[in-house]
Amino acid sequence: MSGVILPGSTIGVLGSGQLGRMFTIAARRLGYRVRVFSPDDDTPTGQVADVEIQSAYDDLDAVADFARQVDVVTFEFENVPVETIDVVDRFKPVYPGGHVLHTTQHRIREKTFLRSAGVPVTPFRAVYSIDELKAVRDEELPGVLKTAAWGYDGKGQVKVDSSDELESAWRKLNCNEAVLERFVDFEKELSIVAARGQDGSVAIYGPIINTHQNHILDLSVTPSEFPPTISKEAIDIARVILTKLNVIGVLCIEFFLTTDGKLLVNELAPRPHNSGHLTIDAHATCQFEQQVRAVCGLPLGSATQLRPAAMVNLLGDIWQQGEPDWKEALAVGDLKLHLYGKREARVGRKMGHLTVLENSPYDAEQKALAARRALLARHADKPLADANA
Numbered sequence: 001m002s003g004v005i006l007p008g009s010t011i012g013v014l015g016s017g018q019l020g021r022m023f024t025i026a027a028r029r030l031g032y033r034v035r036v037f038s039p040d041d042d043t044p045t046g047q048v049a050d051v052e053i054q055s056a057y058d059d060l061d062a063v064a065d066f067a068r069q070v071d072v073v074t075f076e077f078e079n080v081p082v083e084t085i086d087v088v089d090r091f092k093p094v095y096p097g098g099h100v101l102h103t104t105q106h107r108i109r110e111k112t113f114l115r116s117a118g119v120p121v122t123p124f125r126a127v128y129s130i131d132e133l134k135a136v137r138d139e140e141l142p143g144v145l146k147t148a149a150w151g152y153d154g155k156g157q158v159k160v161d162s163s164d165e166l167e168s169a170w171r172k173l174n175c176n177e178a179v180l181e182r183f184v185d186f187e188k189e190l191s192i193v194a195a196r197g198q199d200g201s202v203a204i205y206g207p208i209i210n211t212h213q214n215h216i217l218d219l220s221v222t223p224s225e226f227p228p229t230i231s232k233e234a235i236d237i238a239r240v241i242l243t244k245l246n247v248i249g250v251l252c253i254e255f256f257l258t259t260d261g262k263l264l265v266n267e268l269a270p271r272p273h274n275s276g277h278l279t280i281d282a283h284a285t286c287q288f289e290q291q292v293r294a295v296c297g298l299p300l301g302s303a304t305q306l307r308p309a310a311m312v313n314l315l316g317d318i319w320q321q322g323e324p325d326w327k328e329a330l331a332v333g334d335l336k337l338h339l340y341g342k343r344e345a346r347v348g349r350k351m352g353h354l355t356v357l358e359n360s361p362y363d364a365e366q367k368a369l370a371a372r373r374a375l376l377a378r379h380a381d382k383p384l385a386d387a388n389a
């Protein structure tokens, strides 16, 4: 176990979106200073950090300078180039380490790791050329062709129903490496968010039940009402992954629960996750504080859930007909509003979320959805196509 980095020290964050923002808020609450590094300025993280550095990730001199001025480094998204992490690593500890990033930022490496760890994954084949798609058998379809790198929120993936669609799907993705996954007939999607400290201890949240709209997370609810065997299996899988991947920090595991009751891992995210945002208000220690504690070598906090909770995302869509009616939504009891300080509310862009605490997960979900509808109350005469989305 390396040295403990105490409050008052400076944490460096690579990436400056909402995850970095919520991480920074947790870090500052614990008395740390935060420097954030990204190519942008006036960012969600920069607005709450001590210092915001605007520079490209491949400006390795700037990266080295940044590393010299902090005590430890973490990242808020997995597409930071591994070379950037390697430079940081020469100067300061970085958690989770470059090996975690290397595995999880590439779908073929990630799935190969999971399979070798004995974890059930969606059946897949790696594809490196259009010719290889000719070998695909009908039993492998319908499927989803996904780029191996740089995919998120459904970007870089195309559903393929029959073999004559494979070629156009490959051209559409315009990449050199992809995975063809079997399309999963799932009953539910769920996630486990887990933290692992430098002493090897693990704290687990979930299973959290997730619903997506247009491939973007829409609603998360916890606790789940799965049979204990399913919850236990998901938690056991999470422990295996965190340990075998030697994660120090936070990792989210997204699962499908198939219609015939099997758990399959869909993908990993080596950082706090959108489905764990409800831990800020509903749990004794939130996912972001766990990341702070893990990267600084402190003991993890308790992941105990205080009340049932539901979180809904607020996408830029809600702004399209004017400023949302915050007064209406904030009048709902036990509701917490989180906005990320983004200047431009584009359709599909994550602008914030709200979490409702209630006596049951069902009540929390109903109240959260109603609160989001209430944001549109002032525009009721001009309803959006999907006021619930």
Ligand code: AMP
Pocket (backbone or CB within 6 Å): 122, 144, 151, 152, 153, 154, 155, 181, 182, 183, 184, 185, 189, 212, 215, 216, 254, 266, 267
């Ligand atoms: P991903 O970016 O891979 O997490 O995909 C985003 C969403 O697309 C998932 O949360 C699912 O709702 C859907 N999806 C992705 N892969 C599959 C699959 N193999 N079968 C069915 N749905 C999928």
